[in-house]
Amino acid sequence: MSDPSMLPYNRVLLKLSGEGLMGEQSYGIDSHVLGNIVDDIADVAASGVQVCLVVGGGNIFRGLTAAGKGMDRVQGDYAGMLATVINALMLQDAFLQRAVPACVVSALSMPTVAEPYVQKKAIEHLENGRIVIFAAGTGNPFFTTDTAATLRAKEMDCDVMLKATQVDGVYSADPRKDPAATRYDELTYGEVLSKGLNVMDATAVSLAMENSLPIIVFNMHKEQAFSRVMAGQGVFTRIVPNVQ
Ligand SMILES: Nc1ncnc2c1ncn2[C@@H]1O[C@H](COP(=O)(O)OP(=O)(O)O)[C@@H](O)[C@H]1O
């Protein structure tokens, strides 16, 4: 697929699934996978696009899973948010090792570890050519990092939110469970919600819908996946206000 109508993007938010950082492992971060993703993001940033990131924490801890085993949900969600901070620090380190300027901005206050989130300051970082990594989700329990990604994308006035995930886009059913599922090239937010397509939670999709934020879903494990999607190439699904 090549879609020049998507271009050019000046400022984008990339949401990285925590689970996607595990590679073949069952927990944590695979440094090879992390390195490939960071190289890909660095290439896009070097082309002049302002890039900010939201990273998940599912490779380390999920509040809902812990609550299912008896843990208090709110405590579990705070632990999940801390997991995203670990991932954010690992990402920042990988960027800095490549001499790519990157900073971590946290929705939970931990000033010795990361800068607290201040909208205008984060925009300033982007304008100064830094990759901004948003950590700790929204800072609130009962939310997800997909919702944090949609929220920060609007706050940063991004052109698009790109969700880097484990599958090639949005399908008629979860393709990891249903081999007969078919992929959409383009969908409206309303269709995602009415068809119950669980690629993102409904809160994230509703927030994008109410604020007309285009979303692109693509597979983070394909080579140079982010660079290719930014060039309108490769396989992906766009979620938009109206399908043409
Ligand atoms: N209709 C669907 N289309 C695409 N993916 C779906 C769909 N329904 C469920 N999924 C699942 O949603 C996941 C995307 O969410 P993501 O945030 O990357 O993963 P997780 O939240 O599990 O870390 C995919 O890996 C896929 O298995």
Ligand SMILES: O=c1ccn([C@@H]2O[C@H](COP(=O)(O)OP(=O)(O)O)[C@@H](O)[C@H]2O)c(=O)[nH]1
């Ligand atoms: O605004 C937020 C974002 C995340 N979380 C917690 O952090 C965990 C990790 O985030 P998520 O599941 O979205 O990560 P991903 O699926 O992208 O790896 C979640 O399970 C929640 O427990 C939260 O409470 N509020």
